[in-house]
Amino acid sequence: MLNLFKHELFSRWAAVLGWGIGLGAFGVMYTSIFPQVADEVSLLADLQIYAALGIDLTSFEAFIASTTIQFVPILLGIYAIITSTATLAGEEDDGTLETLVAMPIARWQIVTAKAAAIAVALALTLLLAGLINAPVLAAVSQTVEVDVAPGQLIAVVLSGWPIVLAFTMIGLFLSALLPTRRAASLTLAVLFIASYFAENLSGMVSSLEAIKPFSLFTYFDSSADVFREGVRAGDAAVLLAVAVVFFGLALWAFHRRDLTVGAWPWQRPQPES
Amino acid sequence: MVIIQTHDLSVYYGSHRGIKDVNLAVEQGEVFGFLGPNGAGKTTTQRVLLDIIRPTRGSAQVFGMDCQQEGVAIRERVGYLPGELSLYPTMRGQAFLDLLASMRPDPVDPAYRQELVERLNLDPSRRMKEYSRGNKQKIGIVAAFMPRPDLLILDEPTSGLDPLMQQVVMELVLEAKAEGRTVFFSSHILPEVQAVCDRVGIIRDGELIATERVEALTEQQFKRVRLTLRDTPPTDAFTLEGVTETDRTDNTVRLEVTTGLEAAMQQALTYGLLDIDTLPVTLEEIFMAYYSEEQTHA
Known part of the structure; x- marks a missing residue:
């Protein structure tokens, strides 16, 4: 299983590099312009629309949280949708999974090796994005007053890992359950968007508050508080618990999957009594 | 085992x-x-x-x-x-x-x-x-x-x-x-x-x-041949041991031959053999022929 894990991780190096650099560049763009726009954005802070959206621009950490951190799970979520649904259903569509399943390795080991490789790849992607931004932050702090240390910034970027991991494991489960990659990625994309809007709308419309706990974005802190108070352990635990539950469901679904058949669950061979 | x-x-x-x-x-x-x-x-x-x-x-x-x-x-x-x-x-x-x-x-x-x-x-x-x-x-x-x-x-x-x-x-x-x-x-x-x-x-x-x-x-394998003849042979021309006529169009005759290939060729020469084609036989057809033979003897 370790060899399969290594293969799965190594096969993702280009994605880690590409997404890490891309995500890092996105943060660098906002971090580097802060000294030029610091005065202007503080004026925007009084606008009611920003207040309504929960956007705080009164400090560097608030500016970065509003412009960059809150988009980390959204941007990396796209990668999560692509990679998680490409992993089982996608490989089945491509035909590469048949060779793997015919090897002397249990199905749970295949899913575990792939899930672990994705989890590590996501962490490395975020770490790379954080590392790219750390020296830029150090340079910015020479020109304007910034209360965020480079290490703190890296930790906040990495705080996006549990939520992206949770969506990835949901994707892995859908990939093991649904007949095609298309069906899995479409379903996950709908869940992802619905979850994002549910969290946003529930903050603005009081009658929708009841749905707030069901959105994974509720458990991701993209406010300036994450710099000041750190990542909320309870929220991270909820997201990791969701990831573990859906990983378990992915094991279950893949164990009973008829590979190469490409059928919906109700169309698959059902054992007769 | x-x-x-x-x-x-x-x-x-x-x-x-x-x-x-x-x-x-x-x-x-x-x-x-x-x-x-x-x-x-x-x-x-x-x-x-x-x-x-x-x-x-x-x-x-x-x-x-x-x-x-x-x-x-x-x-x-x-x-x-x-x-x-x-x-x-x-x-x-x-x-x-x-x-x-x-x-x-x-x-x-x-x-x-x-x-x-x-x-x-x-x-x-x-x-x-x-x-x-x-x-x-x-x-x-x-x-x-x-x-x-x-x-x-x-x-x-x-x-x-x-x-x-x-x-x-x-x-x-x-x-x-x-x-x-x-x-x-x-x-x-x-x-x-x-x-x-x-x-x-x-x-x-x-x-x-x-x-x-x-x-x-x-052992039971048969050959399938198509003969093109100058003259149209009578309908019983290829009623021979080990030979079965399966199709006929004008002066073209299709045969399945097990043991009677020599006799079939001699008969074909009688009617002016112009051309002969060997047609592919699938293993399944051999199978079916074998089993029909088995059933006949049973």
């Missing part, structure tokens, strides 16, 4: 039939040819043996172990070549073989692996996406044979290969048999089945319609 055993093995996809009540027994050291048209259920049967697909009804055992309950233990002793081999496009052939070898409990003999690579004239240093269909097939063949498994399950192993390489694969199959290993493979090519198989099974519409020793079948 029975290596593969199935009892009433059936797979349904919803209401769609995969295979139905397949009863099969393959002995140790045997080369068993599994034959049938596309969609007949050959690949489904092979996939059930490897626990890639689960049966709706019945059971399948390999090495005396249940395919579902002890799939990993079975696959430790099986080399599998899928019919539609798909490989990781950016991976190099060498790395792919390394990966598969690393998943096996017993180390793969590097000398034997290299021997396979050389005999198949394969360059494993290239990326999969650069390989032709034939070279991808060679990668699959090396992967299946390199652990020297007790059982080889090969789905159309010579597909996409040139005749020289087809011959190499047949030699590998015969070598496996000589070492007492078992080969279960599907094919459409009659000469290769005749060359290496001890027994063949025909599957049609998901049902195993017959199994028989190859010698018994080839």
Whole structure:
């Protein structure tokens, strides 16, 4: 299983590099312009629309949280949708999974090796994005007053890992359950968007508050508080618990999957009594 | 010792039939040819043996172990070549073989692996996406044979290969048999089945319609010929021992000949033989002819 894990991780190096650099560049763009726009954005802070959206621009950490951190799970979520649904259903569509399943390795080991490789790849992607931004932050702090240390910034970027991991494991489960990659990625994309809007709308419309706990974005802190108070352990635990539950469901679904058949669950061979 | 055993093995996809009540027994050291048209259920049967697909009804055992309950233990002793081999496009052939070898409990003999690579004239240093269909097939063949498994399950192993390489694969199959290993493979090519198989099974519409020793079948083999004659022969002109007239259009006659080829040719010369064509006969047709013969004698 370790060899399969290594293969799965190594096969993702280009994605880690590409997404890490891309995500890092996105943060660098906002971090580097802060000294030029610091005065202007503080004026925007009084606008009611920003207040309504929960956007705080009164400090560097608030500016970065509003412009960059809150988009980390959204941007990396796209990668999560692509990679998680490409992993089982996608490989089945491509035909590469048949060779793997015919090897002397249990199905749970295949899913575990792939899930672990994705989890590590996501962490490395975020770490790379954080590392790219750390020296830029150090340079910015020479020109304007910034209360965020480079290490703190890296930790906040990495705080996006549990939520992206949770969506990835949901994707892995859908990939093991649904007949095609298309069906899995479409379903996950709908869940992802619905979850994002549910969290946003529930903050603005009081009658929708009841749905707030069901959105994974509720458990991701993209406010300036994450710099000041750190990542909320309870929220991270909820997201990791969701990831573990859906990983378990992915094991279950893949164990009973008829590979190469490409059928919906109700169309698959059902054992007769 | 029975290596593969199935009892009433059936797979349904919803209401769609995969295979139905397949009863099969393959002995140790045997080369068993599994034959049938596309969609007949050959690949489904092979996939059930490897626990890639689960049966709706019945059971399948390999090495005396249940395919579902002890799939990993079975696959430790099986080399599998899928019919539609798909490989990781950016991976190099060498790395792919390394990966598969690393998943096996017993180390793969590097000398034997290299021997396979050389005999198949394969360059494993290239990326999969650069390989032709034939070279991808060679990668699959090396992967299946390199652990020297007790059982080889090969789905159309010579597909996409040139005749020289087809011959190499047949030699590998015969070598496996000589070492007492078992080969279960599907094919459409009659000469290769005749060359290496001890027994063949025909599957049609998901049902195993017959199994028989190859010698018994080839003894009953008939030729199908089409004769173009100058003169139109009378209707009973080819009513001869070992000859059956199956079709006639003007001065063209189609015959199925078992033992009466010489008599049929002499008769054809009487009516001015202008041309003669030998038409292909499928193994299934030989099978059906064999069984109709058996039933006649019964």
